[in-house]
Amino acid sequence: MTGDEDLDGLAGEYVLGTLDADERAAVAARRLREPALDMAIRGWEIRLAPLFESVPEVMPSAALFPRIESRIENNLVEPRSAIIIDLRRRVNFWRGAAIAAGSIAAAFAIAIGAQQFPPKEKTPNLVAVLQKDAASPAFLVTVNVENRTMTVRPVAAKNESGRSYELWLVQESLGTPRSLGIIDEEGAISHPTLAAFKPEVIKSATFAVSLEPEGGSPTGQPTGPVLFAGKLIPAT
Amino acid sequence: MTADELGQLLQRVGRHDRQAFAEVYQATSAKLYGIVLRILSRRDIAEEVLQEVFVKIWERAADYDSSKASPISWMAAIARNRALDEVRRKLPVAIEDYPEIQDYASEDETALAATMRNEDGRRLAECLQHLDPERRQMVLLAYCDGFSRDELATRFAQPVNTIKTWLRRSLAQLKGCLGS
Numbered sequence: 001m002t003g004d005e006d007l008d009g010l011a012g013e014y015v016l017g018t019l020d021a022d023e024r025a026a027v028a029a030r031r032l033r034e035p036a037l038d039m040a041i042r043g044w045e046i047r048l049a050p051l052f053e054s055v056p057e058v059m060p061s062a063a064l065f066p067r068i069e070s071r072i073e074n075n076l077v078e079p080r081s082a083i084i085i086d087l088r089r090r091v092n093f094w095r096g097a098a099i100a101a102g103s104i105a106a107a108f109a110i111a112i113g114a115q116q117f118p119p120k121e122k123t124p125n126l127v128a129v130l131q132k133d134a135a136s137p138a139f140l141v142t143v144n145v146e147n148r149t150m151t152v153r154p155v156a157a158k159n160e161s162g163r164s165y166e167l168w169l170v171q172e173s174l175g176t177p178r179s180l181g182i183i184d185e186e187g188a189i190s191h192p193t194l195a196a197f198k199p200e201v202i203k204s205a206t207f208a209v210s211l212e213p214e215g216g217s218p219t220g221q222p223t224g225p226v227l228f229a230g231k232l233i234p235a236t
Numbered sequence: 237m238t239a240d241e242l243g244q245l246l247q248r249v250g251r252h253d254r255q256a257f258a259e260v261y262q263a264t265s266a267k268l269y270g271i272v273l274r275i276l277s278r279r280d281i282a283e284e285v286l287q288e289v290f291v292k293i294w295e296r297a298a299d300y301d302s303s304k305a306s307p308i309s310w311m312a313a314i315a316r317n318r319a320l321d322e323v324r325r326k327l328p329v330a331i332e333d334y335p336e337i338q339d340y341a342s343e344d345e346t347a348l349a350a351t352m353r354n355e356d357g358r359r360l361a362e363c364l365q366h367l368d369p370e371r372r373q374m375v376l377l378a379y380c381d382g383f384s385r386d387e388l389a390t391r392f393a394q395p396v397n398t399i400k401t402w403l404r405r406s407l408a409q410l411k412g413c414l415g416s
Contacts, residue, residue: 012407016378017275017316018385018400021324028317042304044407045313047414050357051379052312055274057266064283065261068290069254 011040015048128207130228139183141167141207143232148194148202152183166212168222169197170229171205182216183209206231237263242307243300250298257294264311265290271312272319275382285322289315323382363413371406378403 013019014027031038130139140153152167168177180194194202208229210222217223242263248256268289273282292314300310364372370392377383377391385403389396 006404008411009404009407012411013400013403015316016375016403016407017320017382018378018388018403019324020384021321024321024324045305045309047360047411048379049306049309049312050354050360051376052271052309052316053353053357055267055270055380058270058273059266060269060283060286064286065258065265068261068287071287071291072257072294 007037008040008043011037012044014041015044126203126232128230128232130207130209130230139165139167139209139228141230141232143194143202145199145202145232148197148199150180150194154183160211162214163224164212164214164216165209165227166216166222168208168210168226169194169202169205170208171201173201174205177208177222179217179220180207182212203232239306239308243302246293246297246300246307246310249294250300252294260293261290264308267308268311268315271315274380275316275319275323281322282319285319286315289318292318320382324384359414360410363410366413367406367409371402374399374402375406375410 010019010027014024019027027037027041031041126143126145128141128143130141141150142153143150165183167180167183169180170177174197178197197205206229208222208226210217210226211224212222213224242260245256245260245263249260265286269282269286272285272289273279276282276285289311293311296314300307304310305313364375367375374383374388374392377388383391385396385399388394388399388403392399394402
């Protein structure tokens with residue numbers, strides 16, 4: 001992100017559609033944490049919208065809608081999807097927070113959303129949704145900060161054979177990302193390690209999931225792409 | 237269907253109202269399918285993509301913000317992004333493999349005429365007319381037909397970097413024209 005980057009030209013080409021696959025993916029990820037780029041993209045979507053209106057309509061086959069309906073029924077099991085949608089309402093707020101947090105946290109905050117569960121007791125659970133976009137696999141991390149216990153649940157994550165999802169805690173005061181363990185097939189973390197962190201650190205941290213070689217990162221630091229990230233919402 | 241009506245339906249879809257979703261599909265699927273089919277050229281792939289687009293609309297309808305975009309623009313952006321991701325994911329395909337997408341000379345003006353329907357469309361068409369004809373066609377082929385820089389380079393017999401420069405200049409010129 002150099003200062004002289006042609007942000008508006010990049011946004012324009014993104015909307016025009018002329019970027020290659022890697023550039024498109026990079027812009028799609030960046031717009032989630034760079035409001036200026038996101039705004040530039042929206043600006044181009046509006047400017048060029050009359051062109052899509054000019055594209056002739058074509059009827060899809062009649063069999064398509066039943067297929068869509070069955071996908072909705074099979075893929076999205078309430079109430080998980082409802083939680084995601086509620087959480088998404090807060091995404092913009094947290095994007096701002098991630099940028100303010102700066103440094104590593106912002107770099108990892110691909111998409112952020114969080115919502116507090118209804119408090120049942122004195123120490124409510126906090127929750128973070130780790131996701132890239134609505135169509136991507138996602139995890140739900142629930143944390144009880146007081147007890148420093150944590151559960152991880154895949155919402156729509158698919159296992160990739162020969163690779164492991166590794167969960168990381170990222171917070172400025174920690175310096176480097178800290179591994180919280182490998183997420184196994186059921187989504188459980190085998191050795192929850194939140195006990196090592198102060199509640200304030202946990203509350204302000206970003207949870208990130210990277211794709212690592214089977215069994216986890218060989219170096220103790222993320223080596224694969226960070227696929228999903230999210231933040232907990234502080235208790236209000 | 238008016239933008240307001242569609243916006244209200246999307247709000248209901250955001251609350252997972254299946255009836256509203258069916259009405260949104262009814263009202264917009266031909267438009268969105270037209271957009272993705274034009275970019276992807278192949279019906280089988282375009283229908284797969286359209287499925288994903290509507291699943292995404294179902295998932296994301298609660299995010300729709302009427303202050304930022306019209307309902308159809310919001311949905312079209314989802315459709316175009318998904319279709320473009322798909323078409324870019326693949327290895328470049330020679331234009332010759334798809335003879336049906338070769339004939340554009342006449343479509344240039346057709347597309348322009350069709351954009352004239354409303355005030356925004358008229359202004360955009362006017363600003364497009366100020367571009368050099370070749371560059372105007374480049375913008376239309378990219379936006380409507382999903383041409384990549386490489387495909388444009390082949391079609392216009394120019395190096396890819398030149399195409400990129402021209403596209404950026406055309407965009408800047410368009411923005412200046414629309415803003416004035």
